[in-house]
Structure formats: C-alpha cells, structure tokens
Amino acid sequence: DAGITQSPRHKVTETGTPVTLRCHQTENHRYMYWYRQDPGHGLRLIHYSYGVKDTDKGEVSDGYSVSRSKTEDFLLTLESATSSQTSVYFCAISRGAPGQGYEGSGAFFGQGTRLTVV
Amino acid sequence: DQQVKQNSPSLSVQEGRISILNCDYTNSMFDYFLWYKKYPAEGPTFLISISSIKDKNEDGRFTVFLNKSAKHLSLHIVPSQPGDSAVYFCAGADSGGGADGLTFGKGTHLIIQP
DSSP states (O other), rough: OOOEEEEEEEEEEEETTOOEEEESSSSSSSSEEEEEEETTTEEEEEEEEEEEEEEOOOOOOEOOOEEEEETEEEEEEESSSOOOGGGEEEEEEEESSSSSSTTTTOOOOOOEEEEEEE | SSSSOOHHHHHHETTTSSSEEEEEETTTOOOEEEEEEEEOOOTTEEEEEEEETTTHHHHHHTTEEETTTEEEEEEEESSSHHHHOOEEEEEOOOOOOOOOEEEEOOOOEEEOOO
C-alpha cells in the first residue's frame, strides 16, 4: 500500500469553527489531491497540488483552502465549517499526472477522514 | 454537468458468473480511464486502467474495454467472487491536461450473491 496517512480519521465540529485535515505521504510523490465523497455524488475534487507551494482549485473548492509547504504534507482547511461540509474526505497521491508516462499511473488514496459538522 | 456517468447505482450478480460494470463519458479530452474499487470505511483502491490508444486491457480476472466512438467503457470481472462485492468507481482524465486529477462517476455498488 502507498504510504498515505490522513489525520484525524474522525472529527465532529461545530458550525463556524475552523478545521484542518492533514494528509501525510512517505512516497515522495509530486501530486496530491483532496476529494470529498458524498452519497449520490461519488468523489469530487476539492483542491490539488502539483508541487510544494503549487496548488489549484478543483470542482468544489468554495469554502476550502489548502497549503503544501513540504512535499510530504498537504493540508485542507475549512475556514468556517458548515453543515454542507459534512462528508468523507479522501487524500490521494500520484507520482505523475494521471495517464502521463505509463499504464497504471493512477492515484492512490488514503483511508479517509469522516467529518461531521453539527 | 456529469462528465463521467455510471448509470447503474447497483448490480447484483451470482458468484462465478460475469460482472459487467458500465461507464459513459462526455468529455472528448479524456484519454485515460481508471477503475477503482471501494469497500466501506476504506479509501478507493486502484484496480485497472486503460489509455485511449488501446481498446482492451486485462489484469487477471479484470478486463476493461474502451469504445472511443461511443464514449463508453466497461469493466468485466470473470469469475465473480464474494470479495468483489464493493462500490466500483470509473474515472477519466485528460493526460495532457496537467495535474488536475481524475473525474469520477458516482459509482456502482456490486453485490455478489452466493
């Protein structure tokens, strides 16, 4: 299994509070992603990073910010959590951009963080 | 606007038979496709991929077929086993589009009946 650790694994927080989720990798992969999974929506990209301090927005980035100060860590921050951000959050890593260079160049996912905003 | 569609939310197949999971895409720029398998309370795991230069890719019991003209791909599992019961996600990517990840379908819950 790819070395990806998400923390915390579970969190309950109150509406309006800031929350930071951490993704840590030991694979030295260049690309890192944050997805959320919701019933009826599958997996949707929030933000991604293509290198240290290089990040960009995904499909559902409103209300989220990210930072990547080291290759191994990618942080997702909810500045002021809302109930609509209750979800399961997955971090993923990949050596290269999907499809570039070789077959099987998919993204590898962490175990997920279940976040509940009450 | 769903760029990757998995129109069957669930599929039930008898153990030992063939499971066929379908996926359609609308983005003409997608040239690389993947299937992921997900068990409850775990992250998705990569299963198999195919690039648009091929129309078929096999890995053991798993085969993915790509029909570019129809913008359709399918995952065949033969024979189906109880451990195959999971949610399967199809994903597409534009390999020339940079690092902006994969676009996923909503998933199909495969149930293998004993």
